[in-house]
Amino acid sequence: MTADLHYKSITELSDLYRRKQLKPSEVTQASLDRIAKLDPRFHGYAVVLAERAMQQAKRSDDEIARGIWRGPLHGVPIGLKDLCYTTFAPTAGGTKIHATFVPSFNATIVDRLERGGAVSLGKLKMTEGAYTSHHPDDAAPLNPWNVDYWVGSSSSGSGVATSAGLCYGSIGSDTGGSIRFPSATCGLTGIKPTWGRVSRYGVFPLADSLDHVGPMCRSAADAAAMLGVIAGADPNDPTTLQAPVPNYLAQIDDGVRGLRIGIDRSYAEHGIDPQVVAGLREAERTLADLGAEIREVRLPAYEKLVGHWIPMCSVETAEAHLATYPSRKSEYGPDLAQLIEQGHAMTGVEIAAIHHERLRFSGGLAALFEDIDLLLAPTMPVPIPTLTRMGEYGADPNVLLNILRFTAPFDFSGSPTITMPMGMASDAMPLSFQLVGPHLSEHVLARAGQAYQSITDWHTKRPPIA
Template sequence: MTMAAPTDLHFLQLHEISHLIRTRTLSSREVTEAMLARIDDLEPGLRAFATVMAESALVEADRADALAARGDWLGDLHGVPLAVKDLANTHDAPTGAGTTIHADFRPETDATVVARLRRAGAVILGKLRLTEGAFTGHHPDLPTPVNPWDTATWSGVSSSGSGVATAAGLCFGSLGSDTGGSIRLPSAANGVTGLKPTWGRVSRHGIFGLAPSLDHIGPMTRSARDAAIVLEAIAGHDRLDPTSSLEPTAEYSRALRLSSTPLVGFDRELAHAHFDEATNAMLETTIETLSDLGWRVVDVTAAGLAQAAEEWTALCGIETAGVHAETFPARAEEYGPDLSGLIEIGRGLSAVDYHRLLESRRAFTGRMRELMDDIDLLLLPGIGVGSPTIEQMGELGTDPKLFRAVTIPTAPIDSCGMPSITLPAGWTERGTPLAAQFVAGDFKEQLVLAAGHAFQQATDFHTRHPQDPRG
């Protein structure tokens, strides 16, 4: 597949465009106008945006330029155009959360993560499409974002618009959410870098939830360095979200050098039992790269991942039923089949069922913490089936093997709440992306970011981009 030149403005990494704005080589307005023009050109085919916020974006860009002219620099996001998943409240645009029921909802205030991005000087280009309610299926009455690498290839769920827009050069980074893999799956599918922080590391205030105890908010960018910059802006305790952690944050983008050589665990038996040939070949190549870096890779047993993945749907369904209690079943006919099916699962479970699931989740989390005491990182794929097609993923609900391959690398890591980073790590024969994932212990975002940065210094997968559909 032909790749676009990495020096194209729209494909620059976030930190590169930040440098150009800071040095006054380009103004924020010039960059923002260029991105809005690209959105106008490509959005009809890619369908990544639920709302383009052109007017307010230009106002924010002018404000950033005015501050810069006075010598007031807000940091690495100053004047940089980003976009956010359309489940994060924005006071100046609707927040529909991929639904038709809430399509016209206009919140009075920003979600904490949006407010923090704006305080850091970011320009918000718009709201990005997602699956209905952030579950697995797009609402049948709403568009599905198109993978820019190949129109027949799955664009991921649920942060599909975030993955597509970031990969296609429609923004320099985006926010996604992850409940069962919704940052990591579209990052893997679209060939971008996705960071799922520790649960509680980033505030969920003003976020339309899928399952609150499983929901994570994090960045989707073109590099680990860029993800670190965004995390710096959005991480930290928020008094409006009492579940947000009091654990101290760090200057993540200033600490991308590994302090020691990582010990990486890999469950070979799990991989061979559940992941496809292309995925396992990519993982073996990744291990070779890590060995060349001097990292030690050891065989481990990641006990309970398959069971945790199997139980995730029921856990998610119970919490989702609570989130939608005001509109389901009262307005059930306005729901798509995937989200309504999940809610029905949750409503059909008993308190005894829920107790059993919670006990199993606690036990699994304990086993994962024991495992991470012995290693620094756990290596998994971003998706356990290599770059699936849309047709292939149509069988997700009826093919147990496919369901396990997709969910085992992702859903359990939400259940235990640990941080992970998904990194472009290879290509299929048809030229579509494959991805690896590093998982670390609680609140070790600094480690996964530094590890991801080291991997990307040794590889060039993250620097390649899909061919411009305009030719």
């Protein structure tokens, strides 16, 4: 055992297992010990499945010893966001209404992860219904970099557990930024795949046409390894894409030389905090030094679409909660209830206007990707806010819309993104950026992330508890 065991990468663990230098049971027990020690402080887990995880790990020990190899996640301890259906644990989706709900089937992604040999340590906390805030009766996860700072929503537990070394990778979901925000606030690398690339069968919806499911890890290679296991068509989810899934790890070292990376300076820099702009420019220089061709571009008009995100989300969330709202309204937290009420008040004409604006933006973005391979942008317009500041933001809907500026448009368009650390702010908290690609370009995003991380070390920075 080495001192940095909890922060080894998935690809490192996989190699050590295959060379018989570590056993999954040893790593899983160490992870469970660390969870027992640290999670009472940071609240990343909703449910810890210690006994089951050890059974899975010991089975992996035996299989690997006999030469059975299920792939890069074999024996790797991971965490599942608590909107993934599991027959072996409650799936609450951050709500009180479903606190004791045990599904009769697993989410497709859960079955795929476990068939790939992953060890499920437990279910990770999340905001209520995957919206902006945690249920008032639930202890919210705390940022391991600094507990006074925002941890992001809605995949908050996924961000905390992965950053604190309480799992080696986790599942997140992204409707308006919920893979990207907690990846940004916790110094992680997250991939939001193309809409439909990963099955949503057995995943609690927030807003079905906006929801994306993807991996949150500590490197681009790890995220690529997880994505390769969970991606692909699913007969139980007719919205999944039929395109074959490439071996993302096989192409990951191909680099960015010759890739055309666009940047809209008005979009990415105007009205943005100077520390974010400085970090983004340095990331741009790094990508250029690696051989990428930087092109200045103009993003299709996005402002109106960002303003439409809350109304669109409200309509689809209201539909998703018809069975329990308003019949059990008193059991809802105020923010989710308010969103659902807004959804019930929307008119068909208003919904049609949003749909048309979405089509205009998506079409313009697809045309833009005829001239570039990837788009470079910040993840957030400001460094990570404190909890106090986030409370102030909550009272101002215009500030929330500003935070959604770099995330919501690409949920509307269904575009894949990769989010990565790009530096440290003056308060010693991580800064992040994202690359956006055309549909089904996850292999290119993973390559670009790996290239960037091959000559920078921001993704190796750890919170003080490390």
